[in-house]
Amino acid sequence: MELPAPADLSTLSNNDSASNTNKKRSHLSGANGHTREGSEPVDAGALSRALQGVEQAGQSRERTPVGSPSRKRQRIYGDRFIPNRDGRDLQASFSLIPDNNSPATPSKTKKRTPHGELHFQKTEEANRMFSNLLQSELFHHTVPQPTPPTLSPDPAFPSSSHSTTVNDPSRARTPPSNLASSALAPASLTPSTPHKNIFTYMSPHHHRNGSAHLTPSRTPQSRHGPNMNPNSDLYSVSPINYDSQRLLLSPKKQPRAVSKVPFKVLDAPDLADDFYLNLVDWGSSNILGVGLGQCVFMWNSASGKVTKLCDLQDDSVTSVSWIQRGSHVAIGTGKGLVQIWDAERCRRLRTMTGHTARVGALAWNDHILTSGSRDRLIFHRDVRQPEQWLRKLPGHKQEVCGLRWNGEDGQLASGGNDNKLMVWDKLNGAPLYKFSEHNAAVKAVAWSPHQHHLLASGGGTADRRIKFWNTQTGTCINEIDTGSQVCNLAWSKNSNEIVSTHGFSQNQIVVWKYPSMTQVASLTGHTYRVLYLAMSPDGQTVVTGAGDETLRFWKCFNKRQRDSVGGDGLGSRMELSNVIR
Secondary structure, eight states, rough: OOOOOOHHHHHHHHHHHHHHHHHHHHHHHHHHOOOTTTOOOOOHHHHHHHHHHHHHHHHHHHSSSOOOOOSOOOOOOSSSOOOOTTOOOOHHHTTTTTTTTSSSOSSSSSSOOOSSHHHHHHHHHHHHHHHHHHHHHHHSSSSOSSSSSSSSSTTTTGGGGGGOOOOOTTTSSSOOOOOHHHHSSSSSOOOOOOSSSSSSSOOOOOOOTOOSSSSOOOOOOOOOOOOTTTTTTGGGGSSOHHHHHHHEEEEEEEOOOOOOSSSSEEEEETTOOOOTOOOEEEEEEEEEEETTEEEEEEEEETTOEEEEEOOOTOOOOEEEESSSSEEEEEEEETTSSSEEEETTTTTEEEOOOOOOOEEEEEEEEETTEEEEEESSEEEEEESSSSSSSSSEEEOSSSOEEEEEEEETTTTTEETTSOOOOOEEEETTTSOEEEEEOOSSSSEEEEEEESSTTTEEEETTTTEEEEEEEETTEEEEEEEEOOOOOOOEEEEEESSEEEEEOOOOOOOOEEEETTTTTTEEEOOOOOOOEEEEEEOOTTEEEEEEEEEEEEEEEEEEEEEEEESOOOSSSSHHHHHHHHOOO
16 A cells, blocks of 8 residues: 655545544534524624623723622631731720620610628629639739749859759750840849749769769759749649639638527517607616507616506507616606606606607707707706706708717707708707708608717708718718608717618618728618617617507617627616516
8 A cells, every 4th residue: 555645644634634624513513502404603702792792891881980898897717816916905994895795785774783782792892803703814024934033032142053954055945045145134124934844963974984873963854944933823723813813812801790680579569650750769777668549658678577667548649769878768748848757766756848749859968958848949947957948949941859968069950841950059049050951751760979070961852861060160061862751860889880761662681981981781671761860879770660559670780899798788777677667
């Protein structure tokens, strides 16, 4: 068989390639255009021009401004969050945290926090402790360093003698040693990596005589010397630093616990539900006097015996008050009379006139008995003299319902239904100060036994505030809104605290810490307004009375430190005999 000439081979090759190309084109046309046999092939130039037109249309569409974005942005969620603290002031952010240490969004209506109940006090103390601990952990100023500023507790001991690290040039240093920088910067400010070996060994080439020790020749140490501070965080096994440990281990003053249940409840039938009367008083002889209807009863707290002192046949009892020392008790009546009784003998000593309406308030100052009445007058009476009254004090425009003497400073405080609080100096006929800041009747008045010229007063339903006055300068130094009618006030004899009784809506008894005015305890149990309040001679117990015709005894205060353990230091003949004839 003869082989074709070279020219014929090239021609054959070109024909074959052309036929292959036509086959590929027909195959593409059949695949893309679904052309049948006999259809015309697609023009490549027209196809390229069509593709260019589509690209130009797409570019012009991208330049067309889109519509306004929706308010709700699309969120991108990930499975990992890596915080970045660069450029953030953590100290400022920590200071901006709310007082309640809660980063949550505050509610629209601010809830009123209770005034310091025992469990609320513990919760607030725990929150403050956590906040201080967190701040100490985040922003402590001392960073644990292996090299302390002084390598020994004794500054006289040279630091160079502690350097026992072998100078091994073959061992790499981290960071690299720089004599110039180390000479300028203190050791405490130069970062260094602690030695990773437990013991330091001599390099073999330093012992050419072959006497290399197999035991450690140095004690554990850092590169620049041992850290001799036992309180260093390097040696701590606690997850918190030393300052935080001291904060947690520091002794804390626990809030005083007050029982919320009265330890005794007495029935008091016919106890009047009248805001302007004062029918309960506890005398220095440890006898409780209570006015019930037309009678006055005495309850001996030592023996529990109840004795009937008097029965006013055609009159009613409106006020009861014991003398500071002794067994005499004064009784105010609905007809404006003031009677003085000897409680030990159950005998009436005298009857004094002067008022034309009921006597709702009485106060003793040694031998001076002061009475306030609905006739708006105040009378000073000297019980040693035969005269009915010694001085008349006109000042109030409505009924006088509160009277208290300050025996040490010689001042008298009077409160009335005219919303006025007046301070009288000794037996002067004109008031020293006249305060009009209360918006309701002022029945609750009390002098502090711990501070001179400190007077507390409370307003009625429309006022609800307790105010504290400096009667030497005539200024109001503090006030607090209690949220309910203030019926009575009494200072503790053993601590700088004050008790208040209230009306609607909770009818509670509240023990306040002065001067912070934080609540030590809030006691509830009465179903009517707590209109009457008296304190025991030893200052530990308070008794409250209300229109629910009950007397409740509460242990509110601890015993005074200087009092003897065996007794209350207030013994009397009445307590010894326990018998009232």
